Amino acid sequence: MINQVLSEADDKMGKSVEATREEFAAIRAGRAHPSMFNRITADYYGTPTPLQQLASFTSPEPRIIMIAPFDMGAISAIEKAIRDSDLGINPANDGKVLRCVFPELTEERRKEFIKVAKGKAEDGRVSVRNVRRTAKQALEKLEKDGEVGKDDVTGAEKRLDGMTKKHTDAIDEMLKNKEAELLEV
Helix, strand or coil, X not given: CHHHHXXXXXXXXXXXXXXXXXXXXXXXXXXXXXXXXXXXXXXXXXXXXXXXXXXXXXXXXCCEEEEEECCHHHHHHHXXXXXXXXXXXXCEXXXXXXXXXXXXXXXXXXXXXXXXXXXXXXXXXXXXXXXXXXXXXXXXXXXXCCCCCHHHHHHHHHHHHHHXXXXXXXXXXXXXXXXXXXXXX
């Protein structure tokens, strides 16, 4: 019973860390990366569709992403979705591909992105702590119902705290790497 609670908590904490990693990938640093487009959807024949399903992405230079739609009829929808997104770029349409040029980040914009990254890291840590609280409540319920002893619950809580620390440390490490990436000129 205890192992099942701890295993579920570890899985959920891992998913929180992974979600935070994806959030960090969407924050743009000095270079262009196709994962920045992961959360953008375009209206494709009346259905919101992720850009990865509509086009291929290549990066011929560090600050340029070329988007080649699989269906040329979707090029204007993709262009509009990128323009309306929070990336702050205006794609150039040459009829066959979209060329997204990312301008050099200013110092002020870098600091803004660091604040965004810190907010996303805190959201991830809160998510991990919420999973911990839920698991701890489940352990206390097991003890209260008489299914396990107090010593077992105490040991399990220590293991749970260790898991929580491991996952929050992973988020902190990702934040540190993202800050370094953002400050790199």
